[in-house]
Amino acid sequence: MNKIVNRYIGMIVVAALFAAGMMFLNKEAEEVAGKPAIDKQLENIEAFGRLYGAVRFFHPSDEAAAIDWTRFAIYGVGKVKVAGNEKQLKEALEELFLPIAPTLVIYEKGKKPVHPKIKKSIQVLAWQHYGPPGLDTTHFSSMRVPAVISEGEPVTGDNKLFEEYPPINKKIDRRLSEGLRYSLPVVLYQKDGKTVGSTTKSSQGFENLKNKIDDMDPNMTSADEDVRLAGVVVTWNQLSYFHPHVGRAAGNLEDFGIALKEAFDDKTRADYLTTLAQLMELTEDGHAMSSLVQSRIVGSRIPLELEIVEGELTITAASDGIDLKAGDIVETVNGHEAIPFIEKEAAKLPGSPQFKQWMAMDSLLFLEELKMTVNRNGAIHETAVSSGNGGFVDEYGHNPFQELEPGIFYIHLAGNVFHEIEQNLDELSKAKGIVFDARGGIFLEDKLKDLIGHLTINPVQGPKWKIRQTTVPGENMATFDGGHDTIQPLKPFFQGKLIFLASKKSYGPTEQLLSFVKNNRLAKIVGEQTAGMPGEVQTYPIPGNIKGIMTGVEISQADGTPIYGVGIKEDITVTRTFIDVKAGTDEYLQTAMGLIR
Known part of the structure; x- marks a missing residue:
């Protein structure tokens, strides 16, 4: 089954939690006009x-x-x-x-x-x-x-x-x-x-x-x-x-x-x-957040990156020209205590817990203005940043294809690297180790399948997929079409130690790639649990000039373990610290290098 998922850049945080239960009006509201x-x-x-x-x-x-x-x-x-x-x-x-x-x-x-x-x-x-x-x-x-x-x-x-x-x-x-x-x-x-x-x-x-x-x-x-x-x-x-x-x-x-x-x-x-x-x-359904993507203007994104580090909302990257630094702790956002606000907003959003947390943080960066109380090494100051100042920030600034030290390669799969992979197959097959960075969405699915072929000497099965077939309403009335992809080995075989970096920002085809890795033990997965939103999506028109988006295929790992709403569990967990964030250290990559060495 050909699996292609459209790329979505950010989603929108929704506000105003509605009161649970039906709120019928009083009888005195009878017949107006x-x-x-x-x-x-x-x-x-x-x-x-x-x-x-x-x-x-x-x-x-x-x-x-x-x-x-x-x-x-x-x-x-x-x-x-x-x-x-x-x-x-x-x-x-x-x-x-x-x-x-x-x-x-x-x-x-x-x-x-x-x-x-x-x-x-x-x-x-x-x-x-x-x-x-x-x-x-x-x-x-x-x-x-x-x-x-x-x-x-x-x-x-x-x-x-x-x-x-x-x-x-x-x-x-x-x-x-x-x-x-x-x-x-x-x-x-x-x-x-x-x-x-x-x-x-x-x-x-x-x-x-x-x-x-x-x-x-x-x-x-x-x-x-x-x-x-x-x-x-x-x-x-x-x-x-x-x-x-x-x-x-x-x-x-x-x-x-x-x-x-x-x-x-x-x-x-x-x-x-x-x-x-x-x-x-x-x-x-995390994909449902993309129903609101037309509300975003990508170029107007506030040029910061946010993460929960040691229990605090923390700036992990900021563009030049902004009076903010990696390691600054955000105590309030637009007058609200930061962590309770993120938790409240995340609870309203569709998706896995880790995906909701990411969306709640990321959506702050699409506001026209973000006012913050920031703690930098104990000194508190107020600041405000506006959209239109540069968009996305490359948190680590890694060259997408590089040899980090003799025999150890780093490849960022979201970058334009597949041509370089093809040009260096012989060298990669003899490498001591390769770190594949899969933190984010990767959308060249055919290239991913080719990559998997170089990681195995035997045919490997991918995640199970299942599509509902409906003729009449009712859950028990549906039947299902389903199966799984099988990828054949390709030469040359990459025989060194292989590591995949993953995070809650890994979604869509990235998760299908990581499912092959997980199911067949092709490599170690280092980092965090993935977003839990694999599979193709369907779009449908909603009145008000909105394009609804929903998951259309049920995807699970080969053993039946669900991916949807859960994600793929990492083999080795990375926990970020203030010290490493302030130093600009990529803790994920550092952990992977330690495993290869």
Whole structure:
């Protein structure tokens, strides 16, 4: 399986932790400007959200395949929230969804659904989702798959993603609200290349619906309440139905209700991003932080590096021209005690504990201004640094490919070094030792595989991967495609002592490289546990001009040990000290050199 992960440079710290639990308003908030009470509006939107995902992802009508679901979410939220009772809610939902799904039935609790009579044929259609649906069609795919009925069962041809197919009469039967239920077919008959079930009335309704959606303001932003509420609807459905990690998706209806309430109360775009991030945090998916990456301007990064050293937030590198030095202890940031602030912010972010800590620190460096109280050798002073002063700082300044001392090489894999590796294969094969620096993201995957080939004399297996195959909602209804990569040995073999440096900044393909190393004992891993965010990602549009990002593949080590949300454990731990930071010592490299010598 070809594994390529886009590069992400930094993520954003989200602010304003929302109160746990649903915060319904008091009855005295009833009916303002003709609208129902806030809690009723939220109940209506929750009902809309439940139906939205089912129809969008599992109902294979031609209309469902043709609608703009992002804009429809915004339009639909605005229509249902004004319903004052269950009767009006039912009418609003039918007006929205029956043009898209004419065979859908919305009915009252305690009654039985009565589906319209339709002409049957021998041809049917149903959705198949190979991984999560979205914008990436290289690793993942969704399609409406045709089948022919033979002896009462659907039989597919070559035009399919996988073998599993839902039963002909399969329906989704679920709760919408306190008084409403719905029944939705997931398999539709086809005739003359079109899905069966549409009527003259529904077809006209669909054209009207499309026209209304097309007439919506194309410049709507998250300042609009409906955009924010629709963003929660879209994100919750995407994660709850398709996040690959069992038990970690934001699929709980209570979480959905809380997020809707937060979106309703949000005042700014930053508030809205916070709400989405809180929903994504429930997945523990570090890749989700990249959903907010468009908020970053890389060149405006404050030119510092931060780390927790001996329990203190510490500057480990600073660019020239700034009155800060490596080893300075940061006691406060923008008026907050530094360590409690980092811990509080990290708790809001998706990902492993070590990744959250890194993101909480790194995100400070993307603020327009960072005011700090700094302790330098016992002397306290106030300082402020602004963005736009140089961006990233090379903490150690190592030449990416160098011979540190006779027979011992250092290779920084995030640098442009693979040409030099190829030019020096013979020398590297005879080296006493090689230190491969994998602290960070490495994205030339094919080159990494070639490198692994030189580290072994036998074929080696990499991490296990698994992609969910979905035709109907429900965790127990999915099947999985999976396997692992095998890399063949390449000559010459690097026979010296091999060390890989790793940290919480090692993620994506870097972790897949280190999984090969760990599983097959190709080298020692020195440093810290990695970020815990391997595997390909899927992207999906969220209302408000946001591109959602989620893990799409489940990755584990060869023995089944999880990597996602955990990381790869180092063999030898490096603990940084004030003395070494002040001296500019690379403790990781120093430890590795000691092992080789």
